[in-house]
Amino acid sequence: MKFLKFLVVGIFFGIVLTKSEAVSWYRIYEMFQFQSFHMYGIIGSAVAVGIIGVWLIKKSKLKNTEGQPIVLPPKDRSISRYLIGGTIFGLGWALAGACPGPMYILVGTGVLSMLLVIAGAVLGTFFYGLIKDRLPH
Amino acid sequence: MDYILQPWPWYVSGPLIALVMLALIYFGKTFGMSGNLRTLCTMGGADRFAPFFKFDWKSEIWNLTVVLGAVIGGFIAVFYLSDGSVIDLNPKTVEKLGTLGFEDAGGSLLPPELFDWANVLTPKGLLILLGGGFLVGFGTRYAGGCTSGHAITGLSNLQWPSLVAVIGFFIGGLIMNHFLYPLIFGA
Numbered sequence: 001m002k003f004l005k006f007l008v009v010g011i012f013f014g015i016v017l018t019k020s021e022a023v024s025w026y027r028i029y030e031m032f033q034f035q036s037f038h039m040y041g042i043i044g045s046a047v048a049v050g051i052i053g054v055w056l057i058k059k060s061k062l063k064n065t066e067g068q069p070i071v072l073p074p075k076d077r078s079i080s081r082y083l084i085g086g087t088i089f090g091l092g093w094a095l096a097g098a099c100p101g102p103m104y105i106l107v108g109t110g111v112l113s114m115l116l117v118i119a120g121a122v123l124g125t126f127f128y129g130l131i132k133d134r135l136p137h
Numbered sequence: 138m139d140y141i142l143q144p145w146p147w148y149v150s151g152p153l154i155a156l157v158m159l160a161l162i163y164f165g166k167t168f169g170m171s172g173n174l175r176t177l178c179t180m181g182g183a184d185r186f187a188p189f190f191k192f193d194w195k196s197e198i199w200n201l202t203v204v205l206g207a208v209i210g211g212f213i214a215v216f217y218l219s220d221g222s223v224i225d226l227n228p229k230t231v232e233k234l235g236t237l238g239f240e241d242a243g244g245s246l247l248p249p250e251l252f253d254w255a256n257v258l259t260p261k262g263l264l265i266l267l268g269g270g271f272l273v274g275f276g277t278r279y280a281g282g283c284t285s286g287h288a289i290t291g292l293s294n295l296q297w298p299s300l301v302a303v304i305g306f307f308i309g310g311l312i313m314n315h316f317l318y319p320l321i322f323g324a
Binding site for chain 2: 003005006007008009010011012013014015016017018019020021022023024025026027028029030031032033035036037038039040041042043044045046047048049050051053054057062064065066068070072073074075076077078079081082083084085086087088089090091092093094095096097098099100101103104105106107108109110111113114116117118119120121122123124125126127128129130132135
């Protein structure tokens, strides 16, 4: 059962995102209207704790459960792909009110029409794979 | 128990999300939910159409397992860990949404105006959900990550490309929210 720990992490993630209301379309709308601190607080405190955690992991030279040194994959040196890709993502995030994690979680909350958003996201990913080499990166 | 059944405040939820990311790092993986979309493409045979999808999808089963867990987690949270509280939105947000035709904002997690089948199964409703998903799927792969990979993992690792991506997320989100919503939903 080497996948059990991932199942547990996923369940925990699903519960936290639902209970925090970060999966709510309304919360995303409110965030982009700058009318509540809620979402900024969630992302901000996650990053604050994350920065400390990642720093501690690097400093302590902790090994992962596979016995390997922990390295976080570096990101490409580019501005265009992050800015253009990010902007396209943002348009969809605000329209559907869900980013990839919440899409899956919301299916679990019983909103089966979210499967259409997931289908759209799979199609979008497929289309990106098709035209990838023709885009500025 | 009441504290668990009520909505969780940001200062509890945010650190718990960081914990999810740190646990995955400790398990030798990285937190990134959008990568699963590419895996689904490959499983569906997309590797025959583009080299981008040529990889051993079995190496990503761990991440699909996280997704399965997330679905179960959403189910548990709504059906066993909720007291049915409405979402405590800013009254100004509720009022603004009212002018766009969204009634009872915050009464449920998602607006029935967009997600109830009666509204989904209209040309406009279908286009919004499929189109919104398409933009998310295309944009996240182009940008190399989504909220989990860039906003949480990348920023926690102080990677500047992730900051550029997050700025992009907000440029797109603000354009949609402030300029395109009135065109899509107004009048």
